[in-house]
Amino acid sequence: MATDSERVTRRGLLLGGIVAAGSTALAAQAALAQAQNGHSMPMPTDAPADPYAAPAMHGGAHGDMMTVGMVDYAANGFDPVQLLTDWETGIVSQMADGRTLRSFDIEAIDKELEIAPGVYFPAWTFNGRVPGPALRAKEGERLRITFRNNGSHPHSMHFHGIHSARMDGVPGAGLIGPGEEFVYEFDAKPFGCHLYHCHALPLRRHMHKGMYGAFVIDPDPALHPEHLAVAQSRLLGSPQNAAWQEMVMVMNAFDTNFDGGNEFYAVNSIAHAYAKQPIVIDKSRPVRIYLVNVTEFDPINSFHLHANFFDYFDTGTTLTPTLRTVDLITQCQAQRGILEFTFKDHEPGMYMFHAHQTEFTELGWMGMFDVREA
Amino acid sequence: MTDLAQTPAKAPAWRRLAWILLPLLALAGAIAWIVAADPLQSFNNGAPPVEALTFERTILDASGIHLLVRAGGSEAMTIAQVQVDDAYWNFTQDPPGPIARGTTAWINLAYPWVLGDAHAVIALTRSGTAFAHEIPVAVPTPEASSGQLTAQAVVGAIVGILPVAIGLMFYPALRGVGRSGMNFLLAVTVGLLVFLFVDMSLEAFESAGESAALFQGPAMVILAAAASFLILLAIGRWRGTPTGLALSFYIALGIGLHNLGEGLAIGAAFTAGSAGLGTFLIIGFAIHNVTEGIGIAAPVLKARPPLWSFVALTLVAGFPAVIGMWLGSLANAPHWSALALAVGTGAILQVIVEVSSYLVRSNESRVSSLLSPPVLGGILAGIAFMYATAALVKI
Numbered sequence: 041m042a043t044d045s046e047r048v049t050r051r052g053l054l055l056g057g058i059v060a061a062g063s064t065a066l067a068a069q070a071a072l073a074q075a076q077n078g079h080s081m082p083m084p085t086d087a088p089a090d091p092y093a094a095p096a097m098h099g100g101a102h103g104d105m106m107t108v109g110m111v112d113y114a115a116n117g118f119d120p121v122q123l124l125t126d127w128e129t130g131i132v133s134q135m136a137d138g139r140t141l142r143s144f145d146i147e148a149i150d151k152e153l154e155i156a157p158g159v160y161f162p163a164w165t166f167n168g169r170v171p172g173p174a175l176r177a178k179e180g181e182r183l184r185i186t187f188r189n190n191g192s193h194p195h196s197m198h199f200h201g202i203h204s205a206r207m208d209g210v211p212g213a214g215l216i217g218p219g220e221e222f223v224y225e226f227d228a229k230p231f232g233c234h235l236y237h238c239h240a241l242p243l244r245r246h247m248h249k250g251m252y253g254a255f256v257i258d259p260d261p262a263l264h265p266e267h268l269a270v271a272q273s274r275l276l277g278s279p280q281n282a283a284w285q286e287m288v289m290v291m292n293a294f295d296t297n298f299d300g301g302n303e304f305y306a307v308n309s310i311a312h313a314y315a316k317q318p319i320v321i322d323k324s325r326p327v328r329i330y331l332v333n334v335t336e337f338d339p340i341n342s343f344h345l346h347a348n349f350f351d352y353f354d355t356g357t358t359l360t361p362t363l364r365t366v367d368l369i370t371q372c373q374a375q376r377g378i379l380e381f382t383f384k385d386h387e388p389g390m391y392m393f394h395a396h397q398t399e400f401t402e403l404g405w406m407g408m409f410d411v412r413e414a
Numbered sequence: 415m416t417d418l419a420q421t422p423a424k425a426p427a428w429r430r431l432a433w434i435l436l437p438l439l440a441l442a443g444a445i446a447w448i449v450a451a452d453p454l455q456s457f458n459n460g461a462p463p464v465e466a467l468t469f470e471r472t473i474l475d476a477s478g479i480h481l482l483v484r485a486g487g488s489e490a491m492t493i494a495q496v497q498v499d500d501a502y503w504n505f506t507q508d509p510p511g512p513i514a515r516g517t518t519a520w521i522n523l524a525y526p527w528v529l530g531d532a533h534a535v536i537a538l539t540r541s542g543t544a545f546a547h548e549i550p551v552a553v554p555t556p557e558a559s560s561g562q563l564t565a566q567a568v569v570g571a572i573v574g575i576l577p578v579a580i581g582l583m584f585y586p587a588l589r590g591v592g593r594s595g596m597n598f599l600l601a602v603t604v605g606l607l608v609f610l611f612v613d614m615s616l617e618a619f620e621s622a623g624e625s626a627a628l629f630q631g632p633a634m635v636i637l638a639a640a641a642s643f644l645i646l647l648a649i650g651r652w653r654g655t656p657t658g659l660a661l662s663f664y665i666a667l668g669i670g671l672h673n674l675g676e677g678l679a680i681g682a683a684f685t686a687g688s689a690g691l692g693t694f695l696i697i698g699f700a701i702h703n704v705t706e707g708i709g710i711a712a713p714v715l716k717a718r719p720p721l722w723s724f725v726a727l728t729l730v731a732g733f734p735a736v737i738g739m740w741l742g743s744l745a746n747a748p749h750w751s752a753l754a755l756a757v758g759t760g761a762i763l764q765v766i767v768e769v770s771s772y773l774v775r776s777n778e779s780r781v782s783s784l785l786s787p788p789v790l791g792g793i794l795a796g797i798a799f800m801y802a803t804a805a806l807v808k809i
Contacts, residue, residue, distance in 0.1 A: 158492060
């Protein structure tokens with residue numbers, strides 16, 4: 041990872057001084073962040089005599105290898121634990137031909153987010169959050185997404201799905217300037233675990249600034265009689281679906297110093313969020329994860345589950361697993377899929393999950409399932 | 415002159431005081447207005463503040479890694495997270511909170527560092543700007559125990575005191591030389607001093623480059639060297655130009671300051687673990703520095719100084735190496751190194767001037783004597799010898 045020079049030129053400092061004159065509000069926030077970081081931890085005084093001995097570990101399964109402090113979720117406007125199950129299902133209405141019309145309102149907003157304790161990232165967001173709202177619809181529905189660009193740059197919504205060229209969210213087809221509005225309209229197909237993202241250029245910058253989100257299309261059980269039970273369990277709102285513990289995880293990362301390499305990795309943006317606040321799992325109910333990889337700069341990301349194996353549905357477009365009984369899957373950029381597993385036969389406890397690229401893990405992409413008796 | 419004579423008598427003291435206070439009050443008023451009215455507001459383009467962080471000291475011990483950092487940004491800086499080898503680690507900061515511009519804080523990491531390995535530390539600020547610090551070879555930082563200090567003193571003595579003493583032992587042999595032999599020896603002295611001047615100023619600039627921007631390293635080096643040169647020149651010429659034993663002492667002082675810098679470098683290398691200080695290296699330094707003793711002896715060849723003065727000359731020239739070793743390994747920071755080296759550079763320049771002027775004065779041909787074959791040959795021989803022996807100690 042490249043880093044900034046440790047020195048600044050005299051001219052640079054002068055310019056900084058001018059900028060600093062009008063940024064007292066920033067400074068006040070900085071002080072607040074530091075106060076949260078809990079730097080009062082005393083240095084260990086009972087040091088071992090052996091100068092080469094490793095310091096004693098403390099802090100649970102992750103030891104001292106962890107970010108310091110907690111992110112102010114209220115200021116960010118979203119809590120990563122709530123994000124897991126926060127599906128955006130839009131507003132449903134009937135069209136003249138009797139089909140279901142599902143409407144979403146999405147807005148592009150520039151927003152500074154605390155992506156790790158004390159570290160602030162000038163993000164471009166959908167609806168003020170990164171990842172953007174997890175849109176969810178049923179196969180065959182008509183989707184109408186009203187997109188307003190209240191950001192400072194041109195943006196779009198490019199959906200991974202089946203639609204016409206006019207609705208593709210690329211330059212000339214739904215890419216709009218600041219202050220403009222565009223309505224994307226297409227049918228929800230194919231069913232699966234998909235994503236949407238801004239397709240303005242330069243694409244990489246618009247992606248890593250935070251403009252992406254999950255886009256899940258549930259199978260219509262009526263269209264899949266051969267796998268009726270599976271399709272029913274995938275359909276949000278069905279009684280069969282209620283038996284599952286579903287969650288959405290978007291694997292992402294942030295390049296805070298804009299050197300083309302990420303400083304922080306996570307699922308759902310906040311480094312180490314689920315390590316510090318483990319995800320509570322009822323061990324009697326199966327788990328389904330909609331996993332999307334939007335990590336920039338690194339070609340692949342991965343998901344590894346400790347002490348358990350899972351079935352994997354690549355892209356979620358099938359009702360039978362594409363991989364059975366694995367404990368690790370890899371996804372390239374924009375690849376996604378569905379993971380299904382259960383802790384039914386496990387003893388309660390903390391079960392870790394993380395990318396198995398150790399660099400990603402140690403830079404924030406790791407979490408814990410807190411498996412409990414119902 | 416008549417105009418001056420006609421100027422009125424001195425103004426009353428209170429009025430003169432008022433004329434001093436008025437501009438100061440105007441300055442205070444201007445600052446208050448700038449702060450209150452913020453005339454620079456229109457320049458605020460939303461860019462984050464300029465941030466700068468300098469790592470000044472690194473301590474590795476049983477409790478982990480400890481780093482002394484100095485903030486140099488346009489406003490107080492907050493260190494939000496710290497990576498060691500591409501992983502975030504819990505850390506404590508002492509004192510906690512934002513680090514004000516120009517002040518320092520310790521970053522303490524309970525990191526299980528590995529003996530002999532390299533480690534990379536990255537501090538991330540509020541804006542996610544990364545400041546990297548490399549630990550090229552992790553070794554436990556020497557602590558100020560009596561055993562450690564003694565061991566370092568021994569190395570310092572071998573590098574600084576021993577060679578100067580050996581060089582001075584040539585004194586009896588050199589006493590018999592004639593005019594041109596004397597010229598040659600003085601010229602060799604000038605040559606070796608020129609080498610030290612070049613070597614030391616480069617090292618001073620190198621240390622200056624590692625120091626925080628607010629110390630204005632290169633300017634500090636040049637100005638400190640100039641100041642030290644002028645002050646030593648003035649002191650030296652208080653009662654006429656220095657000759658004989660006095661000149662020897664000035665040479666010893668200049669070389670002593672150089673040896674202080676050499677000690678700092680070796681001490682810092684000890685701490686950084688970058689130099690496995692081999693016997694070869696120590697012997698190299700010793701040979702390199704023997705010439706210094708000969709240089710010190712040159713001006714007193716025609717005098718008969720008391721024996722104690724040889725002991726004193728040896729200590730003035732050699733002992734600073736021991737002090738440098740201690741400081742370099744226990745309490746060093748790049749700006750202090752740069753300052754010490756700059757002062758030494760000025761001192762070396764002073765003795766170059768004084769030895770040359772002594773050489774000129776002791777020859778009837780005066781200035782043209784500097785261009786005589788023995789003198790020119792001596793200068794070049796001095797430089798060449800120092801350059802060749804320096805090859806032993808450069809890695």
